[in-house]
Amino acid sequence: MKKFLSLALALVMALSLFTVASAAEYKDLTDKDEITYSEAVAVLNKLGIISGYEDGSFKPDTALNRAQAAKIMCGLLLTQATADKLTVSAAPFKDVAADYWAAAYISYCKNAKILDGYSDGTFRPTATLTGYQFVKMLLTALGYSSETEKFTGSGWTLNVAKVSNGIGLTNGNDEFGGNSEVTREEACLYALNMLKATQVTYDGTTVSVTTGDAQVIVGSQKAYKVENNGSSDGNIKDDGYMQFAEEHFGALKISNSNDSDDFGRPSNSWSYKNVTFGTYAKQPTFTYTAAASGDDAADKVKNMGLKNYKLADQDSDTDGVQFTAYTNGRLDDKSITKLTDIPALTANGTVVEVYTDDDTADLITDIVVVKSQLMQVNRVSTTAKTVSLKKVESENTNVVSVVAVDEDNDYYPVLSQLKADDYVVITPVKASASGDVEVAAAYKATTDSGALSKVSMKTNGDVNGVTLNGTAYKLSAINDGFADLNAGSVVNASKDSTLYLDKYGYAMYITDVTTGTDFFIYSSMYNTLVDGKLVHVAQGYDLEGNAVSLNIGTNDEDTSVLPAGMTMGTIYAYSTSGSKNNGEYKITTAESTNDSDGRKYVDNTGLTLTQNASATNIPSKGYYASGVKFVYLSVNDGEIDKVTVREGVQKVSGLSAKLVFNKDDEITYVVITGDAEDATGTNVAFVSKKTGETSVGNKAADIYTLYIDGVKTEGVISKNQGLAGQFVTYAAGDDNVYTLKAYTSSTNTTSVATGLTLDTVADQFVGTRYLVGLVQDAQSQDMDLNVSKAEVIDLTDYNLGSIGEIKDALTSSDDPGNDSKLTEVEIAVIYNGNSSSSSFGQVSYLFVTDATAR
Structure with missing residues (x-):
């Protein structure tokens, strides 16, 4: 019982691929905007050969399988009404039962030698077909012999490609992938081309001799076009030959005598049984969806592939070429007199189609421009069955108003599913000089939301593109919401922005933007290549510690985009407004006072901070803002190589600081040239000795032994040289490479203090009572405190509570003959040097840096 139900379910699912009640007609398909080959799908749909799914969609990109292909072929050869009456009494293949939904179609194609099975006796009905396999079926239906044309055996695909290209069977698909799966709409396109193709027959004598697996053909045959002397000649082409549709679909006619669609495209009007069911544009020779590139108009023409083409004279009675490029029907037509006028028609997101003469391939006969625009749904009326649309920004004159869409419009099913204020990309068209502007295409805009980090500008100051979530987007020719960005850059916006995109990925509208200028801390300048040109890049860090690289163009002496004499550690302002010379940014000196617009500003003078500063303010400068951040700059080889950001007021003494204020004159950032450890006193290490040399990149480096928090750390590599026997601040990098200062x-x-003796230590730190650690690193033997091991010793184990006791332990002996005591000891210490601290003078670590045994 379960097996029976599974078979029944499979039958229903298979039938649903090509049999639909709710969307039997092309105009009712809900995903028409996703169909590239609309003419082909509409014609095959009208003939009943292919339709949609139960949900009203067509799913043009779904792969075709072998059983579905057999059904299409039967519909083409017999008409669908006749094909549906086919029956079969026995299973045509061992994996195709007689009651399988496509068994009759498969059996017919097998007998007609249109579709073969596999050597193992199977048909594999659910397996997909390649483009070459489906085209071979169509060629066979047209009368081409597989044996004569060598459509079997080694190299058969090349022979199929040769013949199919010769008769234009794959015309319209410039990206034909013969070895790729054929999709539903591709199958329709090739089938439509087959309907318009001429049938063939063979003349000549051929003797075929088969021996074992070998077949020898003696004689020759040549395919000849089948003549048509009947009344159907001219239904497809008036040439005296029999096109496939003229024999199999006598009631199907095409009119291509200077027809055009609403956009002005040269078109084919199709009728069936004397009823016109659609006008469909021909395939253009060239299609452009982006602005033409090149240094000048002539260079752009060359890059567009139009060099050496000619313009047809549409009005031969006038002097000179008179050529009209139609824009959205009759909305904004352009007069073209020469090839170099064509590039100006192109723009991002604008479709420009160029059509050439069927007989004179280099003669341009028509140019059609199609512009789309972003609109919002104003109201969806379920009672009146209309959808009204409105401009996103009412003052935008580049966006035209359109009349309400009613249920007779092809795109009413798409628009009626939306709600008020939804964004939709529509293509307006004006079919006649006095007619209304109507919706000729519509689809819901795609979006991308996130942080807007960059705005690119043209040389005239207009926005050229934006970077959102790290992805750079160019603007569509017709756009909204970007004009406000012309005054500056948008960086680190407090709220995520949203981009609305057309089908080509161009930005049409932006919401939630914050304009203005941002700050960065300058470190250095370097050169790099951008699009083959040497440009200058200022590198540094933003106030959150993130690395920043700013392309300021080809001229680093241009004071209009770069201040003269930039210094490391200074805070500068940057924006995209005013960038030029291949640059993306302009750098300016940061404002030093609050201006009339209440913008944030910077104090770059350099204030020496003290620990006595209030926790709420810096005297004479101002109060800290809530969430103030301290930014510490670690400098190495004259460049900033590390930035540490700490939130909240930090205790800093003796270091120079630069301040950033908000519009309320509150301090939001304190930028300090110095390591964070310099201010907080927690990351200090002792460099015991240098153990070797190496290199990092192209720079020499030393190998050290460090004591970090009393722990011996060997093999530390640093480009900072000559630090043996010194205290350093440290920052661990990748691959054990440290920054030491x-x-x-x-x-x-x-x-810290170095070069001390036990006597001076005892004198200087008389009040010391809390000794945390002792490091011994000297040459001595047979001591209880073995200095040769350089280990960290817990002084509490030796009951040593003062410097004096350490001195006694190292230099005195109850046994006068004991030579293991040290006579000379050199010491380095880490201690509390803050005289206002209750722990002033307290030693944290004591290092024996040199000692001589008695």
Whole structure:
């Protein structure tokens, strides 16, 4: 029982691919805007050969399988009404039962030698077909012999391609993939071309001798066009030959005598049984959807592939070429007198179609321009069955108003599913000089939302593109919402922006943008190639510690885009407004006072901070804003190589700071030239010794042994050389490469001193009672405190509570003959040097840097 139900379900699903009640006619398909070959689908649909799915869609990109292909072929050869009456009493293949939904179609194609099975006796009805396999079926139906034309055996695909190209069977699909799966709409396109193709027959004598697996053909045959002397000649082509449709579909006619569609495209009008059911544009020779590229108009013509083409004279009674390029029917027609006028018609998101003469291939007969625009749904009336549309921004004169869409419009099914204020891309058309502007195409705009980090500008200051979520988008020719960005850049916006995109990926509208200028901390300048040109790039960091690279163009001496004498660690302003010379940004000196517009500003003078500053303000400068951040700049080889950002007021003493204020004159950022460790006193290490040399990149480096928080760390590599025996601040990088910076503070909570003796240590730190660690790194043997191991010793294990006791432990001996005691000891210490601290003078770590055994 379960097996029976499974077979029944499979039958229903298979039939649903080609049999629909709710969307039997092309005009009722809900995804017409996704169909590229609309003419082909409409004609095959009118003949009943192919239709949509139960949900009203056509799914043009769905792959065709072998059973479906057999059904199409039967519909073409017999008409669908006749094909549906076919029956079969026995299974045509072992995997195709007699009651399988396509068994009769498959059996017919097998007997007609249109579709073969496999060597194992199977047909594999659900397997997909390649483009070559389906085209071979169509050629066979046209009368071409597989044996004579060598459509079997080695190299058969090349022979299929040769013949099919010769008769234009794949015309209209410039990206024909013979070895790829054929889709539903591609099958319709090739079938339509077959309907318009001429049938053939063969003349000559051929003797075929088969021995084993070998076949020898003696003699020759040549395919000849079948003549048509009947009344159907001219239904498809008036040439005296029999086109496939003229024999099999005598009631199908095409009129191509200077017909045009609403856009002015040269078109074919189709009728069936004397009823016209559609006018469909011919395939253009060239199609452009982006602005033409090139240095000048002549160069653009060359890049468009139009060099050496000629313009047809549409009005031969006038002097000179008179040629009209139609734009959306009759909305904004352009007069063209020469080839170099054509590039100006192209633009991002604008479709420009160029048609050439059927007989004179280099003669341009028609140019059609199609512009789409973004609109919003104004109202959906279910009672009146209309959808009214409105402009996104009412003042935009580039967007034209359109009349309400009613149920007779092909795109009413699409638009009626939307709700008020939804964004939709529509193509307006004016079919006559006095007619209304109507909707000729519509689809819902796609979107991308996220942080807007960059705005690209043209040389005239207009926005050229935006970067959202790290993706760069160019603007569509007709766009809204970008004009406000012309005054500056949009970076680190507080709210995510949303882009509305057309089907080509061009931005048509933007919402939720914040205009203005942002700041960065300059580090250095370098050169790089952009589009083959050498440009200058200023690199640094934003106030959140993120690396910033700003292309300022080919001229680094242009003071209109770059301040003279930029200095490392200074805060500058940058924006896209005013960029030029292949640059993307303009850098300016940051405003030093709050201007009339209440914008944020910068104090670059360099203020020396003290720990006595209030936790809420800097005297004479102002109060901290809520969430103030301290930005520490680590400098190495004259460049900033690390930025540390800490939120909240930090205790900083003796370091220079630059300030950023908000529009309320509150301090939002404190930028300090110095490591964060310099201010907080937590990341200080002692460099015990240099153990070797190496290189990092193209720079020499030393290999050190460090003591970090009392832990011996060997093999530390740093480009900072000559630091043995010194205290340093440190930052670990990739591959064990450290940034080290000499540390010499004597007044901070974390202070250091080197080159001391036990006597001077005892004298200087008399009040010391809390000793955390002792590091011994000297040459000695047979000591309880073995200095040769350079280990960290917990002093509490030796009950040593003061410097004096350490001195006694190292230099005194109860046994006068014991030579293991040290006579000379050199010491380095980390201690609290903040005189206002209750722990002033307290030693954290004591390092024995040199010692001589008695």
